[in-house]
Amino acid sequence: MAYIPFYNKYRPQTFDEVVGQEAVITTLKNSIKDNKISHAYLFCGPRGTGKTTMARIFAKALNCEKGQGTQCNECSNCKSITIGDHPDVIEIDAASNSSVESVRDLIENVAYQPIKSKYKIYIIDEVHNMSNAAFNALLKTLEEPPDFVIFILATTEPQKIIPTILSRVQRFDFEKISNNLLIKNMENILKKENVKYDENSLKTIASLSDGGVRDSLSLLDQLVSYAGNSITVEDVNKLFGLMSIENELKIIDYIEKKDIQNIFQLLRDKVNTGIDIIKLHQDLIDIYKDLLLFRVTNNPNFLEMIDSNIAANFPISNTQLSYYIDQLVIAKREYKNTDNLLSHLQITLLKLTDSISPVEQKKEKVINEPKLISEPSPVNVNTESKTFTPSTHIEEKIKYTKEDVISILNLCNSKEFVDKRVELSNNWSNIKGDGKSEFISILIKNSHLRAFANNILLVTSLLDDQVNTLQKISNQPLIKEVIKSSFNNEYNLLCISYSEFKECYTIFSTKVKNKETISSNINIQFDQLSKRDEFMKEILDD
Numbered sequence: 001m002a003y004i005p006f007y008n009k010y011r012p013q014t015f016d017e018v019v020g021q022e023a024v025i026t027t028l029k030n031s032i033k034d035n036k037i038s039h040a041y042l043f044c045g046p047r048g049t050g051k052t053t054m055a056r057i058f059a060k061a062l063n064c065e066k067g068q069g070t071q072c073n074e075c076s077n078c079k080s081i082t083i084g085d086h087p088d089v090i091e092i093d094a095a096s097n098s099s100v101e102s103v104r105d106l107i108e109n110v111a112y113q114p115i116k117s118k119y120k121i122y123i124i125d126e127v128h129n130m131s132n133a134a135f136n137a138l139l140k141t142l143e144e145p146p147d148f149v150i151f152i153l154a155t156t157e158p159q160k161i162i163p164t165i166l167s168r169v170q171r172f173d174f175e176k177i178s179n180n181l182l183i184k185n186m187e188n189i190l191k192k193e194n195v196k197y198d199e200n201s202l203k204t205i206a207s208l209s210d211g212g213v214r215d216s217l218s219l220l221d222q223l224v225s226y227a228g229n230s231i232t233v234e235d236v237n238k239l240f241g242l243m244s245i246e247n248e249l250k251i252i253d254y255i256e257k258k259d260i261q262n263i264f265q266l267l268r269d270k271v272n273t274g275i276d277i278i279k280l281h282q283d284l285i286d287i288y289k290d291l292l293l294f295r296v297t298n299n300p301n302f303l304e305m306i307d308s309n310i311a312a313n314f315p316i317s318n319t320q321l322s323y324y325i326d327q328l329v330i331a332k333r334e335y336k337n338t339d340n341l342l343s344h345l346q347i348t349l350l351k352l353t354d355s356i357s358p359v360e361q362k363k364e365k366v367i368n369e370p371k372l373i374s375e376p377s378p379v380n381v382n383t384e385s386k387t388f389t390p391s392t393h394i395e396e397k398i399k400y401t402k403e404d405v406i407s408i409l410n411l412c413n414s415k416e417f418v419d420k421r422v423e424l425s426n427n428w429s430n431i432k433g434d435g436k437s438e439f440i441s442i443l444i445k446n447s448h449l450r451a452f453a454n455n456i457l458l459v460t461s462l463l464d465d466q467v468n469t470l471q472k473i474s475n476q477p478l479i480k481e482v483i484k485s486s487f488n489n490e491y492n493l494l495c496i497s498y499s500e501f502k503e504c505y506t507i508f509s510t511k512v513k514n515k516e517t518i519s520s521n522i523n524i525q526f527d528q529l530s531k532r533d534e535f536m537k538e539i540l541d542d
């Protein structure tokens with residue numbers, strides 16, 4: 001026997017079997033009970049939420065031989081509606097090429113009495129795809145339909161339906177199905193199919209289905225044919241290229257610990273197995289959303305990705321969680337503008353590890369710049385953010401002074417160094433490393449080349465963590481290795497923070513007469529950076 005996909009095999013045949021859409025069902029049932037049947041309905045909603053299924057069940061309820069309102073599924077009307085050959089229940093797919101023809105046929109035949117039932121029901125799917133000519137033809141019929149004719153129009157894009165049609169229909173909005181309902185539905189099916197499953201496998205499929213029953217069941221179909229009669233979350237992850245929730249939580253933990261090395265290692269290992277990076281990005285947003293919701297409400301029922309035990313294990317502040325979510329949501333929009341998805345995700349996570357949220361930055365600013373405040377500053381300034389916890393293991397860093405930086409800026413005015421800097425700048429994107437050095441190479445690549453003199457590359461970064469890592473003595477051999485293999489030359493790298501650079505540059509430029517010459521020889525672009533600051537401010541003000 002041919003294999004029947006779950007979606008067809010378990011398609012609901014009565015109102016009571018439908019997953020979700022309670023409001024729609026109640027209204028349709030009542031309209032039959034109260035005999036207030038309209039001549040035209042519009043079913044709107046996302047794909048796979050049961051619009052056509054509902055239209056067929058409604059058609060049964062109108063035409064069942066056992067009485068209006070029932071869907072016995074035994075009488076000849078019910079049976080032929082189920083298999084789709086009822087002469088009075090006509091389905092038209094407006095997305096098909098011949099919709100004008102179909103609508104013309106429809107209009108020519110609309111006046112004829114139904115053949116074997118009370119109502120003649122036209123179900124027009126994807127009605128927004130109808131041509132204007134077809135729409136106009138339909139409109140004429142909708143103006144004065146015969147008593148026995150009922151139209152059910154279905155669409156995923158109600159905004160494309162012309163107002164003259166909209167004004168003549170009774171509209172129903174179908175909602176996305178909640179993950180819990182999708183899971184319950186899958187559980188029922190798997191029990192009937194004698195397939196064993198773990199809870200997390202269904203949770204993951206539900207999260208991939210975006211509220212669509214059809215999508216959830218077609219994913220389930222694929223999974224069962226892949227894994228056989230026992231499915232696990234590992235099967236789901238493997239089949240659909242997903243990272244496990246355990247690994248995603250590891251990333252979140254590493255972000256808290258600012259453990260960039262382990263984040264990058266984990267990503268690299270998983271990307272080699274073909275994970276879906278954009279899905280991973282969305283999962284991180286959803287996990288942070290869960291953590292924030294749980295902190296605010298303490299209600300485990302709102303959790304979709306993780307359970308309350310796990311949620312309680314991440315004591316991240318609300319401000320910090322909102323900051324992470326904002327950053328990830330903004331970064332997600334940028335995937336369409338980048339060729340290298342992995343690199344974009346890496347940079348985004350790097351930014352998250354630089355974890356002073358704008359709100360805390362603002363606090364710090366207020367403390368540092370009391371002169372800017374016209375009102376008298378409070379006496380008890382909160383110094384919490386300045387508390388220093390001594391580490392038992394302090395790694396040696398490159399030692400340098402402001403004078404060192406200024407002398408590099410002085411030297412790099414010579415033509416030789418300017419040319420070299422331009423050349424390096426142009427080839428900056430070629431920086432690469434592999435294995436152990438890949439992590440360092442990404443940090444170097446994402447720093448900003450400012451000046452070059454005496455074989456020293458002066459770079460800046462906005463991220464404290466990036467600066468610290470690139471300044472560590474223990475990392476210098478790897479840094480040199482990356483630079484040598486990328487530029488075929490042995491240069492030293494001096495990475496300083498953006499603010500430090502700005503400060504040094506200001507001191508330096510006050511001593512120089514010809515400012516224009518300088519600004520062209522050193523990569524200043526302060527404007528570009530202040531745009532980022534503005535951007536941070538925007539998030540803060542939201």
Ligand SMILES: [Zn+2]
Nearest residue numbers: 064072075078
């Ligand atoms: Zn029946």
